Amino acid sequence: MLLEAIDVSKTFRSRRSSAPVHAVQNATLQARPGEFVAIVGESGSGKSTLARLLLDLLDPTEGSIQLDGREVGSMDRTERRAYRRSVQAVLQDPAGSLNPRKRVVQAIGEVIRLHGMARGPAETRQRVTEVLELVGMEPAEAFMDRFPHELSGGQRQRVLIARAIALDPRIIVADEAVSALDASVKAGVLAVMADLKDRLGVGYVFITHDLPVVQKVADHVYVMRHGRILEHGPKDEIFADPSHPYTRELLAASPALP
Amino acid sequence: MTTTENPLAASTPLIELTGLNVVLPTGERSEVEAVKSVDLVVHDGERVGLVGESGSGKSVTGRSIAGLLPTSPRVRVSGSIRIRGQEMVGAPARAWDEVRRQTVGMIFQDPLTFLNPTMRVGRQVAESIPDRRLVRSGAGGDRTARDRAVFRFLRQAGLPDAEQVAASFPHELSGGMRQRVLIAIAIAKEPSLVLADEPTTALDATVQQHVLRTLDETVAELGTSLMLISHDLAVVAGMTDRVYVMYAGRIVEEGPTARVLTEPRHEYTQALLRSVRSLTDRDTDLYSIPLALRQRFAEEPTHVA
Numbered sequence: 001m002l003l004e005a006i007d008v009s010k011t012f013r014s015r016r017s018s019a020p021v022h023a024v025q026n027a028t029l030q031a032r033p034g035e036f037v038a039i040v041g042e043s044g045s046g047k048s049t050l051a052r053l054l055l056d057l058l059d060p061t062e063g064s065i066q067l068d069g070r071e072v073g074s075m076d077r078t079e080r081r082a083y084r085r086s087v088q089a090v091l092q093d094p095a096g097s098l099n100p101r102k103r104v105v106q107a108i109g110e111v112i113r114l115h116g117m118a119r120g121p122a123e124t125r126q127r128v129t130e131v132l133e134l135v136g137m138e139p140a141e142a143f144m145d146r147f148p149h150e151l152s153g154g155q156r157q158r159v160l161i162a163r164a165i166a167l168d169p170r171i172i173v174a175d176e177a178v179s180a181l182d183a184s185v186k187a188g189v190l191a192v193m194a195d196l197k198d199r200l201g202v203g204y205v206f207i208t209h210d211l212p213v214v215q216k217v218a219d220h221v222y223v224m225r226h227g228r229i230l231e232h233g234p235k236d237e238i239f240a241d242p243s244h245p246y247t248r249e250l251l252a253a254s255p256a257l258p
Numbered sequence: 259m260t261t262t263e264n265p266l267a268a269s270t271p272l273i274e275l276t277g278l279n280v281v282l283p284t285g286e287r288s289e290v291e292a293v294k295s296v297d298l299v300v301h302d303g304e305r306v307g308l309v310g311e312s313g314s315g316k317s318v319t320g321r322s323i324a325g326l327l328p329t330s331p332r333v334r335v336s337g338s339i340r341i342r343g344q345e346m347v348g349a350p351a352r353a354w355d356e357v358r359r360q361t362v363g364m365i366f367q368d369p370l371t372f373l374n375p376t377m378r379v380g381r382q383v384a385e386s387i388p389d390r391r392l393v394r395s396g397a398g399g400d401r402t403a404r405d406r407a408v409f410r411f412l413r414q415a416g417l418p419d420a421e422q423v424a425a426s427f428p429h430e431l432s433g434g435m436r437q438r439v440l441i442a443i444a445i446a447k448e449p450s451l452v453l454a455d456e457p458t459t460a461l462d463a464t465v466q467q468h469v470l471r472t473l474d475e476t477v478a479e480l481g482t483s484l485m486l487i488s489h490d491l492a493v494v495a496g497m498t499d500r501v502y503v504m505y506a507g508r509i510v511e512e513g514p515t516a517r518v519l520t521e522p523r524h525e526y527t528q529a530l531l532r533s534v535r536s537l538t539d540r541d542t543d544l545y546s547i548p549l550a551l552r553q554r555f556a557e558e559p560t561h562v563a
Contacts, residue, residue, distance in 0.1 A: 019554060042463070043433070044358065044462065071351065138538055150548075153312070169479040181309040183311075183489075183533050183534040184311065184313075184529070184530065184545070184546050184547040185493075187533045187536050187544040188544070188546030190544050191543075191546065194544070209462055209463065211463065212537055213537060214539055215538070216544070226401055249464055250464065252493075253463035253464040253467045254463050255463075255466070255470075255490070255492035255495070255496060256469070256491055256492055257519055257531070257534065257535065258495055258516060258519055258520055
C-alpha cells in the first residue's frame with residue numbers, strides 16, 4: 001500500500017482580506033505501512049494542513065491525495081469509508097478528541113460499531129480490550145469504564161491510539177501527538193507507537209516541531225516551511241547532512257542537556 | 259544545602275520559603291496537597307531553576323511567591339513565605355500588591371491571557387513603569403518621558419522596532435514578540451526577581467532560542483534574580499546556576515544545575531534524566547518512568563538529596 005500526496009496545494013481565501021493564504025504549496029509526499037515518516041516544521045509551516053489533506057478532512061485546491069494510485073477525491077462512498085478506515089488520525093489534544101461524557105469503552109466501541117468491525121456488544125467489548133492491551137493499558141478492565149477526566153494525559157493519548165488501531169488502519173497520521181506530554185510520558189507513548197509498527201506493521205505520518213523526537217524514531221523526514229517541502233530524505237541523511245539552511249537552523253535551535 | 263559556601267547566604271534572602279504547604283480544591287469535596295513542606299531560597303542576583311513534570315507543584319510554588327494563588331477560601335497555605343524577610347503568609351492583599359509592584363515581575367507561558375486584547379501594547383508597558391523611575395531619569399512623570407521609557411524597555415526586551423510594537427495590539431504580534439512584550443512589562447518595574455513560568459514552552463525552537471537569549475541578557479544587564487520554572491531540563495540547564503527538582507508536591511533534589519543534571523543524586527531525578535536522554539540519545543531505548551517507581555516516589559516523604 002502506498003499513500004501519496006502528489007503536487008498538492010491548499011489555498012485558504014477569506015472573504016474579507018484580499019490576500020489568500022497558501023497553506024500548502026506543491027507538496028509531494030509518500031507514506032507506507034511499517035514506515036515512520038516525519039514532517040517537521042514550525043508553527044505556520046503548513047504541516048497540519050498537509051495532515052488534514054492526507055486525512056481527507058480538507059479537499060486540496062490543486063494536486064491530489066492518492067492511495068495505491070487511486071485519487072481520494074474521485075472515490076465513491078464505500079471506497080472513501082474504507083480509505084478513512086485505513087488512514088487514521090491521532091491529534092495533539094486528547095481532551096478535544098474525546099467526548100468528556102463518554103467512557104473509554106464507549107469512545108472506542110463507537111467507532112468499532114460504526115465501521116462494522118465487530119458484531120454485538122460482547123464482541124465490541126472484546127475488541128476494545130484487545131486494543132487497550134496493545135497500547136499498554138493493562139489490565140484493560142481497569143480503564144474501560146473511566147471517563148477522559150479520570151485519565152492522565154499520556155493515558156488519554158494511548159486511548160486515542162487504541163481507537164485508531166481498532167479499525168486496523170495501515171497508516172496513522174499523528175499531528176503533534178506527543179508534543180504536549182512530559183518527557184517520560186512522551187517516551188512511553190512513542191515506545192507504544194514503535195511497538196505497534198513492529199507488531200501490526202502500521203505506518204505513521206508523524207507531524208511535529210520536535211526534532212530530537214524525530215531523530216529518535218523516524219525513518220524518513222520531510223522538512224516544511226512556509227507551505228513548501230524544503231527537503232526530504234532518510235533520517236540519517238537529513239540529520240547528518242542537512243542541505244537546506246533552515247534545516248540546519250532548526251537542528252541548532254533544539255536546546256540540549258549538558 | 260550548598261548555600262553555606264554562598265557569600266550571599268549571610269544576608270536576608272530575597273525569597274525564602276520554609277515548610278510551605280499549599281492545599282487546593284479540585285472539586286466540590288476533593289482537594290489536593292499541591293505543595294508539601296517546600297523549602298526554597300532565592301538570593302539577590304541568583305538564577306534559580308525549578309523543574310518538574312506537569313502536576314509536580316512547580317507552578318503553584320511559583321504562584322505562591324507572587325501571591326497569585328486562587329482566592330478561594332478553600333485554598334489553604336501554611337508554612338512561611340518570606341520576601342526580603344517579611345512574612346507574607348496571611349498578609350493582606352495590599353502587601354502582595356506591593357510585592358508585585360516592586361519586587362516580583364512575572365512572565366507566564368500564555369501571553370494572550372496576560373495581555374489586554376483591547377489595549378495597545380505601549381500603554382500596557384507604560385502602566386507597569388513606576389513614577390519613581392521616570393522622576394529619577396530627570397524627565398518628570400510626563401507623557402513623553404513615559405513613551406521614551408516604553409520604547410527603551412521594549413528595545414531592551416529584544417524588540418528593536420519599539421515604536422511600531424508599542425502601537426500594535428497583542429493580536430497583531432507573533433507569539434515570540436508577545437513573549438518579549440511580557441519581558442518588557444516584567445522588567446519595566448525594575449523588580450528584584452523575574453519569575454518566569456514556562457516562558458517559552460509554547461514557542462517554536464528557533465523562537466524559543468531567541469526569547470531565552472533575550473531573557474538571559476536582560477536579567478544579566480539589570481542584575482535581577484531569575485527564577486525559571488520549566489518542565490524542560492535543557493532550557494533550565496542553559497539559564498540557571500542552581501536548580502530545584504520537584505515531584506508530587508515535594509522538592510526531591512537541590513544543587514548547582516550542572517551537578518544535578520550530570521550527577522543526579524535522587525532516584526527520581528535520575529529516572530527523569532534517563533527518560534529525557536532516552537528521547538535524544540541514539541543508542542538507548544525509550545525510557546518511561548515505571549508506574550511502580552512513581553508511586554513509591556509519591557508516597558515516600560523524601561529528604562532533599
